[in-house]
Amino acid sequence: MPQVLTIILGGGKGTRLYPLTKNRAKPAVPFGAKYRLVDIPISNSINAGFKNIYVLTQFNSASLHLHLANTYIFDSFTKGFVEILAAEQSFDQAGWYEGTADAVRKNMHHFKTQRPSHYLILSGDQLYRMDLADFFLKHIESGADATIAATPVSRDAAGGFGILELNSKGTVKGFLEKPEPGQNIEEMRIPDRLHPDTEMRKEGRDYLGSMGIYLFKADVMEKALDNALTDFGHEIIPGLIKKHKVQSYIYTGFWEDIGTIRNFYETNLSLAGIYPSFNFYDEAMPIYTHKRDLPASKFNFSSISQSLTADGCIITNANITNSIVGIRTFIESGANLDGAICMGADYYETPVERQENRESGIPDIGIGGKTMIKNAIIDKNARIGQGCRIGIDNIDRKEGDNGFYYVRDGIIVVPKNTIIPDGTVI
Structure with a gap:
């Protein structure tokens, strides 16, 4: 039976969200009146049935650790956990995490003890609700070694993403990290038969931007990290595409990367709109957080x-x-x-x-x-x-x-x- 291990990347110092990250890790930043940013990826993973979860961070982790310890408590029948792995010194390593891939590599000895069949990599600062169980099912059906979740973006927005180039079957045959504004990437447009959304196409969202959400066969990822490369987007993913079958998973729902103060501010306020793009009122796929037993307002x-x-x-x-x-x-x-x-x-x-x-x-x-x-x-x-x-x-x-x-x-x-x-x- 497949065993998925979820790894949530907590990011670095969170300088773009400073001073909200002055005394806390980026995933611990309060959000949506009662949540923390980290509640989003954890809830998506739990809702999919993937309840073995590690959160990687290295800056100001005390607040994050307290939140996780008070919130995600599984009983003995569930056999799940949510644990934080902060950067640590050992006889084998003494440095900070130097990138996303480096952070995962330095904790591989913790991951292997869970004997996973697959690794699911999520970001700790994104707002979305994805059916990760379907993501996993499509990955298995494709027979891929790795699958990248991607969302349609416009040419103007493409400079902030890793852009995927697909063949007619949705297999990734090329990957370009953050193309320059004048760079010609016409050959990387989404094939007509694969574009999933007519409205997005009308808006000019003709390219696939990587969401930083990856699913790997365990042995494939472990071998891909058996080197000194530090970053998934810049190095690991392009290398995998050359040697392995890497599939795309096109996601058309709401997704927002909460990376700057302006973005954080606007995304928060959008939740209070009459018809918000992100719906917290979904009983089938709830967003979990700390139960404080506070009185009504x-x-x-x-x-x-x-x-x-x-x-x-x-x-x-x-x-x-x-x-x-x-x-x-x-x-x-x-x-x-x-x-x-x-x-x-x-x-x-x-x-x-x-x-x-x-x-x-x-x-x-x-x-x-x-x-x-x-x-x-x-x-x-x-x-x-x-x-x-x-x-x-x-x-x-x-x-x-x-x-x-x-x-x-x-x-x-x-x-x-x-x-x-x-x-x-x-």
Whole structure:
């Protein structure tokens, strides 16, 4: 019976998502009001019945480890696990992961003990819901040594992907990593008989971009990594195509690579739309996360439209539009949020702690009364005082580090645990 081992690549320092990755690994970044990014690939794998899962990371892994340990607990009958493998020193190796393939290679001794028949490689920072069981079935039916999941992309977008060239049977015969804007790749268009979506074709999405999702026969991947090559996309996949049968799996559903602050911000807010592209409300293929047993959120005389609110919030006399409100968020009277992502809090402050805040002259955790926030991300445990104006005024905001806040891709980011005094204008 086939035994699939899932390997989720947690990425490097996550510099493009900084400062959200200042104190946490990229897969641990909060998302969609109550989830973490890593919940997406783990849930896809579990829903397919693939419950032996390793998550590879090497930076700020404490928060990620705590989330996984508190969330993915299987009983003795399930015989599954979700474990984190952080970069480690040993007698054989002492360095950091130098790329996706290098990270997998350096943990191969852990993987082999599970005696898998196949390896499933997933990314830790993508939003999608794929039927990975069907992906595996199509791989078996094709008789391929490896299968690459790919989605149709336009020529303009092709520069951000590894582009697959197929024969008439869907077998990959060529692979070009991130073609230059002026480079001629006409011969790599999806064959007419294989293009799965008429609407995508009308939009000019005529090329297949690799999603960074791979399925390998175990012996094939182990042999492919028996070298010093460091990256799947640049090195391992092109080498495999020359020597093995590599099949394509064309995916036409929603898929988003959450790689930048702008992309993270827009993808989050899109979840609050009337008809979001990604549907969390799917009982057949749920997205799992930590069960916190928080109370229901309470709204006191508030106006909320096209927004998501997580559990445990208390919102009083506030106006919230097109926003995401995370767990345990307190929003005080007169506050106004428009296009804001509030990640919430890790704990509730007690009445005694709130009194101590008064005496110390610092705001409580949450959003203070009469504060206005627009086009901003407020990370966990931030203390935003009363009467603040964040992103409201037409002022020059310098990209980068501005002391107690950052501007990345035009989005204001208030880091975790930051204190914003009453009346502050950003």
